[in-house]
Amino acid sequence: VGTSRVTASFSGAADSTGYYKNQGTAQNIQLELQDDSGNTLNTGATKTVQVDDSSQSAHFPLQVRALTVNGGATQGTIQAVISITYTYS
Structure with missing residues (x-):
């Protein structure tokens, strides 16, 4: 008995494409x-993982990439804030 799974809920500012909005100076x-399976976790998405019984830990391997949906990217900085809320059950 105890915590057997952890759910992560993702949120952040999205642009019109549904991806997270770049808040840096680069345009488009x-x-x-x-x-880690390549599934997109846009704002509002959730991911649940099981807690490992022996280590009593849960792992959320994540990666982020910059992309341009409509082309015309300009040079500049890339920045975004993505918040994660964890729920234990």
């Missing part, structure tokens, strides 16, 4: 958050 750039 979006950010895509993915899990």
